[in-house]
Amino acid sequence: MNVQRTLTLSCILVVPLLGMGADSVQAKDPRIATYAALIPGGGQVYNGRLIKALAVVTLEGLALGSWLENSDLYDSYDPDDDTRFPLRKHRYLEKRNKYAWWVGFIYVYGMIDALVDAHLSPFTEVMGSSMGSKQKNGEENE
Known part of the structure; x- marks a missing residue:
């Protein structure tokens, strides 16, 4: 009786595992996306979002250049x-500090965006494929 119970319990636990196949959606690894995002735009490139990467790199470059x-204007x-200095000295200090904050904000935004995009990559692929197949077959969304 004990052998039959063990065999039944084993079947109940193992049979669901047999139906598990490989995941058809290749998910992005959020950890790799975060490491890639240490370079501005790198996380977006890893996630395949090249236009976002270009935007992040451009904004980061503009903010860094303005900073x-x-x-330089404040120091000299x-x-x-x-003619060279139409503003007062404290205004250059304020503008320098403002652009330093923008550099930090854009950098952190790029990292968070890459991490979130990597987490959501399977969601968009799964939702896009299931919606497309239902619409092709003429079925309505439930």
């Missing part, structure tokens, strides 16, 4: 040169 420009400020 460097205002930092000459109150007698009105």
